Amino acid sequence: MNRSLLVIDDDQRLGQLLQEFLGREGYRVLTANSAEMALEIDVKVDGLVLDVMMPGMTGIELTKMVRDNKTVFAPQIPIILLTARSEVDDRIVGLQAGASDYLPKPFDPRELLLRIANILPAQIMADLVYGGVTISPNTGEVMRDGVRLELSEREHSMMAKLAQAQGEPVSRDILGEVSWEAALNSRAVDVQINRLRRQVEIDPANPRIILTRRNRGYCLAKPDPVS
Incomplete structure (x- = not known):
């Protein structure tokens, strides 16, 4: 919610x-x-x-x-x-x-x-599951087929921000400032998202998890229903 x-x-x-x-x-x-x-x-x-x-x-x-x-x-x-x-x-x-x-x-x-x-108090949110990929909204940790992906601090922060948005687009400005490191411009955010897609997506050229929303930023697709 x-x-x-x-x-x-x-x-x-x-x-x-x-x-x-x-x-x-x-x-x-x-x-x-x-x-x-x-x-x-x-x-x-x-x-x-x-x-x-x-x-x-x-x-x-x-x-x-x-x-x-x-x-x-x-x-x-x-x-x-x-x-x-x-x-x-x-x-x-x-x-x-x-x-x-x-x-x-x-x-x-x-x-x-x-x-x-x-x-705002931190919310404990359930993991998001996309087939063999599991994303934690709380930490940004990503598991693929049971193996934790080696992401940078910035990549963890980006994944957490996207997961916490619950399908709503997150702007490039916000994604560029999620880390304590120097802020990224829009182009650098796009590069970072492409790197994440290469690690998370089965077919990075046709992403099914990290989606682009034109003029609005990026969002995560709807996860698998909870069984």
Whole structure:
């Protein structure tokens, strides 16, 4: 099941842009234009992305309410605060209120994506099976006919990211930044995917596991049904 997020920001355009961007990366995203509107949403979500400066209740006030268990949200839910104020004192106030992380505006959506991934609790996901190939979404480990493939750290990270997306396309930008090593450009990501296909696929020229989604990136095919 895809992870779900609630983006709370009085800037409706930003909320829509984040909904589209995060949605493309596999998240189910709800939006609210105010803290008051968010409190009326009775849907379980895995994380909150919350603007600090909003008319009415501020993001800091809502964060405190969540941590004090005075809302519909779980008190331990991960919270990222967004704000145009980037002074150290402002960040300290947000973190003291209980925020999990703090991101100054303007920001690159890719940085927000990485911060979200860092604060959401890890999910233990079942292995994906494709005939004789088994892929672990948790580690990126690949077994072929019972033998573990010797993949690099970056290749493990790429396979884990693709497997965790559960069939949704993962962009080249995201795949290029999954490792602690230097980021890869789009062409280098394509080269890395081709290397993975040569190890994983029976016929790398006609892949059946690691698929290309034009203008969107790469995804894994639907795995064999669980017996």
